[in-house]
Amino acid sequence: MAAPQTFSMTPQKNSRRNFLASAGGISALNLLPSGTLFGTNPKPNDRMNIAFIGMGGQIQGHVANLLNQGQQVAAFCDVDQRQIDRSKNRHGAKVDKAKEYRDYRELLEKEKSLDAVVIATPDHWHAAICKAAMQAGKHVYCEKPLTHTIGEARELRELCKVSKVVTQTGNQGSASANLRRSMELIAANVFGPIREVHVWHPPHGWPSGVDRPQGSDAVPKELNWDFWCGPAPVRPFKEGIYHPAKWRGWYDFGNGFLGDFCCHSFNLALRSLHLDYPSKISFRGEGLGRETFAKSCSVKYHFEKNSQRSHQVALHTYTGGGSDVPPDYAVEAAVKTFGGLPRVGCIFIGDKGMLSSGLWNSQCYIKMNGEEKYVGEGNHDAAKVVPKTIPRVRGHMHEWVDACRGSGKTFADFDHGGHLTEIGLAGIVALKMKKEIEWDGKAMKVKGHPEADKWINKSDREKWLT
Numbered sequence: 001m002a003a004p005q006t007f008s009m010t011p012q013k014n015s016r017r018n019f020l021a022s023a024g025g026i027s028a029l030n031l032l033p034s035g036t037l038f039g040t041n042p043k044p045n046d047r048m049n050i051a052f053i054g055m056g057g058q059i060q061g062h063v064a065n066l067l068n069q070g071q072q073v074a075a076f077c078d079v080d081q082r083q084i085d086r087s088k089n090r091h092g093a094k095v096d097k098a099k100e101y102r103d104y105r106e107l108l109e110k111e112k113s114l115d116a117v118v119i120a121t122p123d124h125w126h127a128a129i130c131k132a133a134m135q136a137g138k139h140v141y142c143e144k145p146l147t148h149t150i151g152e153a154r155e156l157r158e159l160c161k162v163s164k165v166v167t168q169t170g171n172q173g174s175a176s177a178n179l180r181r182s183m184e185l186i187a188a189n190v191f192g193p194i195r196e197v198h199v200w201h202p203p204h205g206w207p208s209g210v211d212r213p214q215g216s217d218a219v220p221k222e223l224n225w226d227f228w229c230g231p232a233p234v235r236p237f238k239e240g241i242y243h244p245a246k247w248r249g250w251y252d253f254g255n256g257f258l259g260d261f262c263c264h265s266f267n268l269a270l271r272s273l274h275l276d277y278p279s280k281i282s283f284r285g286e287g288l289g290r291e292t293f294a295k296s297c298s299v300k301y302h303f304e305k306n307s308q309r310s311h312q313v314a315l316h317t318y319t320g321g322g323s324d325v326p327p328d329y330a331v332e333a334a335v336k337t338f339g340g341l342p343r344v345g346c347i348f349i350g351d352k353g354m355l356s357s358g359l360w361n362s363q364c365y366i367k368m369n370g371e372e373k374y375v376g377e378g379n380h381d382a383a384k385v386v387p388k389t390i391p392r393v394r395g396h397m398h399e400w401v402d403a404c405r406g407s408g409k410t411f412a413d414f415d416h417g418g419h420l421t422e423i424g425l426a427g428i429v430a431l432k433m434k435k436e437i438e439w440d441g442k443a444m445k446v447k448g449h450p451e452a453d454k455w456i457n458k459s460d461r462e463k464w465l466t
Helices: 023-031 057-068 081-095 104-110 123-135 150-162 177-187 225-229 256-265 267-272 328-338 396-404 414-433 450-456
Strands: 049-053 072-077 099-101 116-119 139-143 167-170 194-201 280-286 296-303 313-319 345-350 353-356 365-368 437-440
Touching: 049 057, 049 104, 057 072, 057 081, 057 116, 057 139, 057 396, 072 081, 072 104, 099 104, 104 123, 116 123, 123 139, 123 150, 139 396, 139 414, 150 414, 167 396, 167 414, 177 267, 177 353, 194 256, 194 328, 256 267, 256 313, 256 414, 267 345, 267 414, 280 414, 296 414, 328 345, 328 353, 328 365, 414 437, 414 450
Parallel strands: 049 072, 049 116, 072 099, 116 139, 139 167, 194 313
Antiparallel strands: 194 345, 280 296, 280 437, 296 313, 345 353, 353 365
């Protein structure tokens, strides 16, 4: 994308080309007039006016959460009128005054009193709407993964650093007291150097290891299918295949298991093990090289020593079942403790002990060497001597609202969420290439393979972005 030239509050001119493209574009943001990008914080006791974009299942909990906090639901926006109707029926009289929009650009243009937006569209829309909202001076909460590509994640990370709007990535485990307690225990060296992390998940319900079906179905009158596809290539509509809920399996719209869970399951490792970028990514799998995520796979991220960590770390992920499960030595104690292998999980293996944190990193069970089973950290002597040093919060959304009001900071801003997304999606690049890769994270390049660039920075359709 070219460097930005002009900035306008009108939808017709808020294009990706004119907003943010490079380091030069970032510095140019400092020239924006006051209030265009930087926004203002509501007073601590004021109700925030919040719009919701992407009215599928995930966002409903966010609507309820913010209503329970006493915030004002200003608008619902979705390209499918049925999603808006279902949302209004679900929340009843509390959202009677919420405006309805089918176009996020119109919403941002017309709702001048908005303080913030919550975004829970399919992944391929995240970056464009986040940038439009931030340019309009609105605080932003966006579901994970933060973006659809690595290049988009890097853009939002850089924008987050210069924008004074408050951002939060929707990896709710970040607010967990157990995640923060795990960080304290790891920092206190309770487990010794941690050299391995193992994450697992069974098969998902969306399409995997397949290509698109033939033919097309009639597009429901309530759905603008071309707008739903948005920056992605248009494809024939097929009932029950993409929308709603099944889109994540398709690479044009999501990134399968890694896109779904990297911002959850890698969260504690990134924070506590000082992960930067993997140097190498290897894998095995079934159903690779299709339009959807693999039918099953195991992906291994190799992290080298760095200035904050004197040892290498191997981060393993497994999904789909079959042979794509953690090795026995990693899960034997979990099986003994919980009566069988938990359906999902995340285990850290250190020289002195192990930590079971759960897929969302919101659990904290520890087992020291020589012990057969895990114990909750509050009941283990090794943890009792470690002081609490990280503030606890009421919840992930509460933390964002407090920060929007000028009290404290978010724990998972777009810089952090973008970093998590970059790590996860580097694995997607390897799966798409169907080969082990050496990864230059800072440069966003697969070493020796320029053909990979098309999966790192995609070419968007501009029709619905301008």
